[in-house]
Amino acid sequence: MFSDRRYALDFLSNIPPSRIENYLTDEYWTRNGNVRDPLISFRKEILGVEKEVIFSRDQGLSDYKRLIEKLIRSLSEYEKKSFDDIYYDLILPKSDVLKFRLVNQDFENGTIPFKDVISFVESTKKALMATASAVVEPKKYFPRIALKEAESFIKACRFGQTEIGSFVANVICPLNVEKGDSDEEQNEMFSDLRKEEFGRKVTKTFMKTIDHLTTSIEQENIEKILDPPIRELIVSSNFCESLFEMNQMDGTSISVSLRGAPSGPSLGETPPMVVINSEYFPRFYEISKQLRREVEKPVRNVFVGQVSGLRRDAAEDLLDGQVIFEFKHEQEIIEARIELDQKLYDLACDLHKSKGWVSVEGMLIKKGKYYYIEQGTKFKKIEIK
Numbered sequence: 001m002f003s004d005r006r007y008a009l010d011f012l013s014n015i016p017p018s019r020i021e022n023y024l025t026d027e028y029w030t031r032n033g034n035v036r037d038p039l040i041s042f043r044k045e046i047l048g049v050e051k052e053v054i055f056s057r058d059q060g061l062s063d064y065k066r067l068i069e070k071l072i073r074s075l076s077e078y079e080k081k082s083f084d085d086i087y088y089d090l091i092l093p094k095s096d097v098l099k100f101r102l103v104n105q106d107f108e109n110g111t112i113p114f115k116d117v118i119s120f121v122e123s124t125k126k127a128l129m130a131t132a133s134a135v136v137e138p139k140k141y142f143p144r145i146a147l148k149e150a151e152s153f154i155k156a157c158r159f160g161q162t163e164i165g166s167f168v169a170n171v172i173c174p175l176n177v178e179k180g181d182s183d184e185e186q187n188e189m190f191s192d193l194r195k196e197e198f199g200r201k202v203t204k205t206f207m208k209t210i211d212h213l214t215t216s217i218e219q220e221n222i223e224k225i226l227d228p229p230i231r232e233l234i235v236s237s238n239f240c241e242s243l244f245e246m247n248q249m250d251g252t253s254i255s256v257s258l259r260g261a262p263s264g265p266s267l268g269e270t271p272p273m274v275v276i277n278s279e280y281f282p283r284f285y286e287i288s289k290q291l292r293r294e295v296e297k298p299v300r301n302v303f304v305g306q307v308s309g310l311r312r313d314a315a316e317d318l319l320d321g322q323v324i325f326e327f328k329h330e331q332e333i334i335e336a337r338i339e340l341d342q343k344l345y346d347l348a349c350d351l352h353k354s355k356g357w358v359s360v361e362g363m364l365i366k367k368g369k370y371y372y373i374e375q376g377t378k379f380k381k382i383e384i385k
Contacts, residue, residue, distance in 0.1 A: 012072075013065035015090050017057045020071070023090055026262050027079070029053070044078075051078045084161055088172060089262050095174045096203040097160065097259045100124065102167040104252040112167045116249055121159065124171060126242035129154055131206045135198070138234040141295040143332045143366075145238060153177045153202055175199040175261055196265065204270045207258050209235055210243070211271045217283050226290055237295070240288035247281045298363040303327045303373065304382065305360070307352040308335060312345060321345035323352070325360055325373065336364065336371035344379050357384045 021031075021040070029042035032052070043052045055071045056064055072090075076083050088097065102112065102120070112120075132150035133142055156177050160170030175197040212233050216225050225235050247254055257273040260266075305327025312321030320342060326335050338360065340348060351358055362377035 010065070011091065012068040012087075013059070015068055016059060017055065019090055020055055020068070023262065024053070046078055053078075084170075085259065088160060088170075092158070092172060093174045094176065094261045094264055095172045096200060096261050096264070098171040098173060098203060098206065099257045099259065100169045100171070101255045101257075102169075102247075102249070102252055103255065104166065104249060107167040107252075110162065110167060113249075117167075119248055120169070120246055123242045123245035124169075125154060127239055127246065128157065128171070128173075128202065128206065130236050130238040130242055131209065132198075132202045134209075134234065134236055134239070135201050135205055139236065139295075140234060140291045141237040143334065149177075149198065153199065156199070173199050173203050175264055200261075200264060203258055204267065205233075207256065207270050207272075207274060208233060209239060210256055210274045210276065213240070213243070213284065213287070214274055214276055214280060217280050222287060222290075225287060226294065235287075235291070237288045237291035240284045240291065243276070244281050244285040244288065247276075247278070251278050253278050298365045298375075300361070300363050300375070302359060302361045303329065303336075303364070304357065304384075306355060306357060307348045310345075310349060310352055311337075321348075323348045325358065327360075329364070334364075334371055336373045338362075338373045338377055338379065340377075340379060347381065348379070351381060357382050 017040070024042045025031075027044075029044040032041040032043050038057055039054055040057055041052055041054050043050055045051075051074075053071050053074050054067075056067050058064065061067070072083055072086050075081070075086050079086075085097070088095070100120075126145075129145050129150050130142065132153040133145050133147045136147050136149050153173075156174045158172040160172050162169050177198045213225065213235060216222055224232065228234055253276060255273060255275045258267065258270065303325070305325055307323050308326040309324030310321065311323065321340055323338050323340060323345065324335050325338050326333065328334070348358075350356070359380050359382045360373055360377060362373040363375040365372050365374055
């Protein structure tokens with residue numbers, strides 16, 4: 001719960017009565033009495049016993065925040081929810097909450113080494129980014145995660161109050177996320193996802209992917225991740241890598257649970273909690289590398305783009321040269337290096353200057369952190385209207 005109770009109470013005074021009424025209505029409490037009464041009563045039958053909560057319609061009342069605190073404590077008792085959970089539901093937009101509990105005897109006092117918490121937060125962000133990208137476009141590897149929808153989702157998320165008991169962190173994920181400025185095709189795709197709110201789709205996919213991974217490891221059936229059947233969940237290398245990076249602490253297990261937004265749609269068959277045992281994390285790294293190797297197998301193709309850079313020493317004018325070729329491949333902007341003979345390099349120089357378009361045929365290969373187009377490369381100028 002909140003480490004500074006007075007600080008929490010000050011925030012309670014900012015919760016408008018209308019927000020409380022909406023929450024209670026969404027949770028199937030029924031208003032009792034005259035709507036003009038200064039005190040508002042709501043009732044609900046729980047396990048055969050009628051319960052009542054009361055709060056003030058006058059937010060300027062000197063004791064308003066004490067009444068709201070009493071209300072939340074009563075709701076916590078009646079609905080079997082924590083004080084913090086109800087508080088977040090009242091002050092935040094409709095949101096799911098992902099709860100991460102790092103289990104290690106060294107963390108029982110609720111603290112964690114500084115370097116480890118920084119790594120944990122950054123890798124959690126990467127895991128959510130990979131999940132949001134997979135919701136828009138499922139695939140085994142994202143060379144660069146930069147989909148506008150994923151970025152918009154991450155910007156909307158909040159890191160909530162930590163809790164005592166090992167190390168517990170809450171990530172608050174709004175269900176309704178505004179789409180970013182994206183191209184027409186992605187906007188259309190995002191519109192389709194609105195049938196189920198984007199934030200909810202991300203949190204459900206996040207939990208299902210972790211469950212799928214841990215179950216596959218337990219059953220020694222990694223093949224269904226590397227080569228998933230049609231319509232089976234596709235796990236990305238990026239997601240596996242971020243899970244591995246999430247836990248660099250020996251002997252630490254992580255439990256992840258999902259609490260759905262009040263009044264939000266049902267979570268359906270989404271697992272409410274998944275425990276990741278400490279010995280699974282090295283396996284995530286292995287799976288990540290296997291998925292990436294599969295995707296990065298060289299494939300011969302024709303690519304269309306522009307020359308974005310030239311790499312030949314001016315003193316070596318008569319020699320072959322290397323150009324940087326920028327093009328779009330599977331929704332990602334890629335810069336690949338191409339070795340050209342003198343004649344084609346001169347053509348590339350002209351196209352770089354005029355910002356002309358180029359068609360390149362060859363094998364797209366990744367070596368370390370750079371892409372190359374090799375093996376019988378065909379490099380020619382094209383006209384695009």
